[in-house]
Amino acid sequence: MKMSQWLDVCKKTVNAWSDDFAPSMGAAISYYTMFSLAPLLVLVIAIAGFAFGAEAVRGQISSQLSTLMGPDTAQAIEGMIESASLSDNGWWASALSVVVLLVGATSVFAELQSALDRIWHVPESQKPSGVWGILRARLFSMGLILGLAFLLMVSLAVSAGLAAFGSYLGGLLPGQEAVLQILNTVVSLAVMTLLFAMIFKLMPTAKVAWRDVWVGAVVTAALFEAGKFGIGMYLGKSGLSESFAGAGALVILLAWVYYAAQIFLLGAEFTKVYAQSHGSAQSKRAAQPAEIPTKSTVGTDQSSGQTPTASTLLQPSDLRQRLVAASAEALPRLVLLGAITLLRVMADTKVKEEEKLLRAARRRAG
Structure with a gap:
């Protein structure tokens, strides 16, 4: 693709992001994530702990969270994990805790699927519904949790290998810290790309080709890696934590989750625009009108100068x-x-x- 084509895709991506009410969808995703984060991390730690030990996995997660959000927010998340951990008060309470963990951990994936279906303008008739549809979506979300745990194990293994490699080199290689930092960044990009690729391919009801998914996943991972430094600097210099006193850690966590949700939605919009402009969905982009209202369909009618009423937007x-x-x-x-x-x-x-x-x-x- 030429530079002008990339710029055109980026422009259409931003317009689609705004047209699909992405800021509002990001707020909904953030709300569900706040309640799903603790049970999700409990399950990921339990699964990955079989290979590396629960304490090692928890330490790695805590270290990453502390680097991204600060020690206070990381400590708050650790407290949430402790509170959401499985109960030891008998088999009845333990079984109920497992059910609550599963429902809580999969809620955010259900909201992500809803957001992706809106972005891809999936008709209501094609969306899963009923009890079986909900159960199938929850089971599928569990599969994504297993995939997330697997990626975490891969990341832990590679990080351990890089640490051992750095210890082996010792002082033999000048600038080894910079080399290891570059390798860590590459590994992080690869893991994030795989995670976004799984979500963009498997979660939406619409069928998305792998060649479109990989382009969108790479762009989204790059945006996330580049943007986390910006949001980190903003949170560090804005005094947001001090402004909310005791709730500062929670506010920082919410700001981080909202930022991540916007990056995710922007990457999903990019994937759709790329697929419709230069990918596998070029011939399908105008096949059916969107059933889900967007800003362009619910705004003021430019031709008449009147705001459409509900009766003009939806038939009885x-x-x-x-x-x-x-x-x-x-x-x-x-x-x-x-x-x-x-x-x-x-x-x-x-x-x-x-x-x-x-x-x-x-x-x-x-």
Whole structure:
């Protein structure tokens, strides 16, 4: 591709990012991530811990988080991980904790899939719905968690190998620190590229060709690696943590998650624009109009100078169909959430009763 073509793709990417309400979608992803981060890390640590040990994996994650967000935020995340860890209060509480962990860890992936479907303008009729659709999406999210744990293990193995290589070289190679830093950056880029490639290929309902996925994944990984220094400098010099006192660590974490979500959405938009302009989807880009409203479809009508009303945006039959589909999708989630909440309350009650009996037995023994 020529430079002018790349610039055209970048311009269309930014326009599509704005047209698809990416800032609002990023806020939704950040909200789900805040509640899914702790259970997700617990599962990743548990899976990767089989190969390297839970303490080594947790130390590596803590080190990376401390480098990216600062020691206070890393410590806050460690506290979240401790609180979300599996309970040792009997098999009933442990089993319930596993269920809560799985549901919590996969919630953010469901929101990512929804965002990708919106970016690719997937029709409502093609989106998974019903109980089976939700269960299938959750199982698929578990597969992505396994893939994330595998990439973490690869990163740990390569980091250990680079450390051993640096120790072996000792003072033999001038500037070895710079060489090792470059190698670490290359490894980080490769791991992030694989992660984004898995998400861009496997998560959306739309079929995306691998050749389009790899281009988008490389660009997204490069944006993330380049941008993390910028957001780090901003957070370090803005005094954001001091402005919110005790909640500073949480605010920094939220800012980081929101930034990462915007990079992810921008990379997804780039992948779509590239696929439609120069990739495998050139012949399909105008096949069907988007069912999901964008800024260009809900804004002021330039030809008439009037703001369209709801009746001009949606026909009654379309509105009823969307309401029925939304209700059918929301009902199983509400039932599942209610059941989990009820089970959690029952488990907490049982644990409190056991603790009360244990304290009474200790008093009698004393």
